[in-house]
C-alpha cells in the first residue's frame with residue numbers, strides 16, 4: 190500500500206474512534222438506560238425510523254463503528270499476510286465487505302419498520 194494511503198487510513202481510524210465515543214455511548218444510554226429493552230418493540234422502532242435525523246444518526250453509527258472494526262481487522266490480518274499483494278487483496282476484500290454491509294444497513298434504515306405488515 191502507498192504510504193500516503195496508510196497515513197490517511199491511520200488518521201481516519203483515530204477520528205472515527207473519537208466520533209464513536211459520543212455516537213455509541215449515547216445510543217446505548219438512550220436505548221438501554223433511558224428507554225430500556227422492555228419498552229422496545231416494532232412500533233417504537235417504526236416511530237424512530239420515520240425520523241430522518243435518527244436514520245442519519247444510525248447510519249453514521251453503523252458506518253463508523255463498522256469501518257473502525259474493519260480497519261482493526263485489517264491490521265490484525267497483516268500479522269499473518271506478509272506479501273504486498275496479499276495485503277492489497279485483504280484490504281480490497283474488507284473494503285468491499287464494509288461497503289456491502291453498510292449499504293444493507295442503510296437500506297434497512299431507509300425502509301424502516303412496518304408494523305402494519307405483521308399478521309397475528
Ligand code: HEM
Pocket residue numbers: 213216217220221225226229233234237238243247248250251252254293294295297298
Ligand atoms: C443494550 C444496548 C443496545 C440497545 C438496547 C440497542 C437498541 C437498538 C434499537 C432499538 C435499534 C433500532 C433502531 C432505532 O430505534 O434507532 C438499534 C439500531 C442500531 N444499533 Fe443498537 N442498541 C444497543 C447497543 C448498540 C451498540 C453497542 C452498538 C454499536 C456500537 C449499536 C449499533 C446500532 C446500529 C448501527 C443500529 C442501526 C442498524 C441498522 O438498521 O442499520 N447498538 N439499536
